[in-house]
Amino acid sequence: MKKTLLYITLLFSLFVLGACGSDSATSEEKKEIVIGATAGPYSDQLKDGIIPILEKDGYEVKIVEFNDYIQPNISLNEGEIDANLYQNSIYLKQFNKDHNMDLVASYAVPTAPIALYSEKHKSLDDIKEGSTITMPNDPTNLARSLNMLVSFGLIEVDEDADPTIVSEKDIVKNKLNLKIKPIDPAQTPRSLGDTDFAFINGNYALASGLKLDEAVEIEKTPEGYLIYVTVRKEDEDKPFAKALEKAYKSDEFLEYTNKNAKGYVKPPYQVEKEGNK
Structure with a gap:
């Protein structure tokens, strides 16, 4: 009987420890996002339109500015940043092919046309x-x-x-x-x-x-030339990536776009959101 009670106690302890471990893992969920962008409208879009939304959800966001079209993808691929914002999906497709990378263009953002x-x-x-x-x-x-x-x-x-x-x-x-x-x-x-x-x-x-x-x-500008938020393939469904996507697709950011990005080409989700109002 004593052995049985000891066995049950041991199992219960392991269960509690496992649950604590799970809570610890949840509490350690990534709450910092480092995003690469070229200086100008997309960096400003992040600073003024997106970061305030993410901060409400407890995220801390750092922007790293680049002045070329090569290094942001290299830095993303090497894990130095978590996402980047500067390129269209057609450019990324060719870049992946030329550099043997597997980066993902997740969704478009309001884009200043060429x-x-x-x-x-x-x-x-x-x-x-x-x-x-x-x-x-x-x-x-x-x-x-x-x-x-x-x-x-x-x-x-x-x-x-x-x-x-x-x-x-x-x-x-x-x-x-x-x-x-x-x-x-x-x-x-x-x-x-x-x-x-x-x-x-x-x-x-x-x-x-x-x-x-x-x-x-x-x-x-056709959709293929809109600017996209780009992430590593393995991070596409992680909480930080979903939080970033939620911010871009929010009513709050649509309001920011209408006020501060006149003349930009809106992505499909913003066009649809306006059509449903």
């Missing part, structure tokens, strides 16, 4: 013979810029070329002999003083003080 700017001209009609046009040299945004020139009727590209990665080498007709100069994306705003026109990504345009309503022409 646009054509100029300090010298006001209209597409001002594009003349031999005009110089700078544009981002990363494959995805170079293709977006060239596709806009195609839509303007200024160039033609090889019909067999993949439109998502088309480059200046695929141009088969350039009727105005435009001088097309791909350069580092971060340098495109600075090129305005030395060029006729420049295609500038939304984040770099706004970070440099340009306004969307000052653009000569704005891209009609």
Whole structure:
């Protein structure tokens, strides 16, 4: 009988210890999130629109700012940050392929579109013979810029070329002999003083003080080119990732978007939320 009581007592003790261990694991749930972003609108979006929401849920958020399109994914893949916010899903797909990574574009966010700017001209009609046009040299945004020139009727590209990665080498007709100069994306705003026109990504345009309503022409941005929150595949369903997603999809953040991101392209969940009101 004593042995039986001792055995039951031992089992009960193990159960209590196991339960305590479970509570301890829960209490140690990750409550800090480190997010990488390029300086400008997406970093500001996090600081002013998302962090206040996450802080209400007990999260502490740190933003690490980057000035290129390579290091944020490397840092994420190596575990130095928990998520990043700077790229579209088409760019990420190619980056994963080129660098043997498996990062996941979880959901889009309000996105400042790529646009054509100029300090010298006001209209597409001002594009003349031999005009110089700078544009981002990363494959995805170079293709977006060239596709806009195609839509303007200024160039033609090889019909067999993949439109998502088309480059200046695929141009088969350039009727105005435009001088097309791909350069580092971060340098495109600075090129305005030395060029006729420049295609500038939304984040770099706004970070440099340009306004969307000052653009000569704005891209009609498809969903694949919206900016996405990106995480490691193994973290996609973790509580911190779900908390971040909940903040972006909240009514509070939609209100922030409507007030502070006029001219941005809204992600599908915000469009749907507004449609249901």
